[in-house]
Amino acid sequence: MHLKDKVALVTGAAQGIGNAFARALLEKGCKVALVDQNVERGKASKDAFDKQFEAQRTIFISCDVSSEEKLKDAFKKAFEHFGKLDIVVNNAGVNNEKNWEITVQVNLISVIRGTYIGLEHMKTQNGHNGGVIVNVASLAGLMPVAFQPVYCASKHGVIGFTRSIAMASEAANYGVRINTICPAFVNTPILQSIDKEENMGQYVAYIDKIKDMMEVYGVLEPTLIAKGLIQILEDDSLNGQVMKITTKRGIHFHEYNTAPIETGN
Numbered sequence: 001m002h003l004k005d006k007v008a009l010v011t012g013a014a015q016g017i018g019n020a021f022a023r024a025l026l027e028k029g030c031k032v033a034l035v036d037q038n039v040e041r042g043k044a045s046k047d048a049f050d051k052q053f054e055a056q057r058t059i060f061i062s063c064d065v066s067s068e069e070k071l072k073d074a075f076k077k078a079f080e081h082f083g084k085l086d087i088v089v090n091n092a093g094v095n096n097e098k099n100w101e102i103t104v105q106v107n108l109i110s111v112i113r114g115t116y117i118g119l120e121h122m123k124t125q126n127g128h129n130g131g132v133i134v135n136v137a138s139l140a141g142l143m144p145v146a147f148q149p150v151y152c153a154s155k156h157g158v159i160g161f162t163r164s165i166a167m168a169s170e171a172a173n174y175g176v177r178i179n180t181i182c183p184a185f186v187n188t189p190i191l192q193s194i195d196k197e198e199n200m201g202q203y204v205a206y207i208d209k210i211k212d213m214m215e216v217y218g219v220l221e222p223t224l225i226a227k228g229l230i231q232i233l234e235d236d237s238l239n240g241q242v243m244k245i246t247t248k249r250g251i252h253f254h255e256y257n258t259a260p261i262e263t264g265n
């Protein structure tokens, strides 16, 4: 996809990885709907973008993605404001092992919903031009993480859903490519949640073990994750792919054995 003048909707765009995504898209000439429940940070990030890019190229939409009604409304607002939608990045996520249902709700259910709503606004069958959806998972979607079992489950769910819906999109000729990005640790405010009882619940006792994991994996900068996003958007051959981003190997793709499980693989 050629990115100039494309319209993107990014959830969780007020800070962290989502904010880096928005910046990278603006640098490529896109218009961006910044969707987030944090109104203060959302407005502040629009103000910051306005200093560098034309103000009409962004809109901030206040939205809790865990509400079906509000998420639908956010897509509608973005579509009506910019007149079309080409790119959806379902990025908003939380780390909460204490009130773990919210983790499933935001990280998985809202990503599924964002994908379905995105398809309605982009698929060729509805008279649109197609597009690209990118769902943000994590390396925790590809391996067990002892002290974040529900976060881990939510991210495994994102990968399974994204690979499957990508196949469905291709079979139905929606004209929409759907891929996922799995970063290792990234230097964003979410990392501050790992030593808080209100986020980690019973697992807060294992904070040292999580910090050990950070030492092993290292911590990436959000700009590298944004580089991965741009690569997925620009390469029209990518559908159903799982991009991994790590300190040792940088941006690369997970390779699956695609033979049917029944054959013994």
Ligand code: NAD
Pocket (backbone or CB within 6 Å): 011, 012, 013, 014, 015, 016, 017, 018, 035, 036, 037, 038, 063, 064, 065, 066, 091, 092, 093, 094, 106, 136, 137, 138, 139, 182, 183, 184, 185, 186, 187, 188, 189, 190, 191
């Ligand atoms: P972050 O906490 O810095 O930013 C998350 C953003 O999502 C915030 O602006 C927050 O307000 C928003 N958000 C949270 N819940 C929301 C809701 N219900 N409705 C609307 N907005 C909501 O975190 P981040 O590190 O930038 O995380 C972005 C994504 O990347 C998440 O899906 C996260 O799981 C994933 N990820 C992060 C890391 C990491 O180490 N930082 C690693 C792998 C994957």
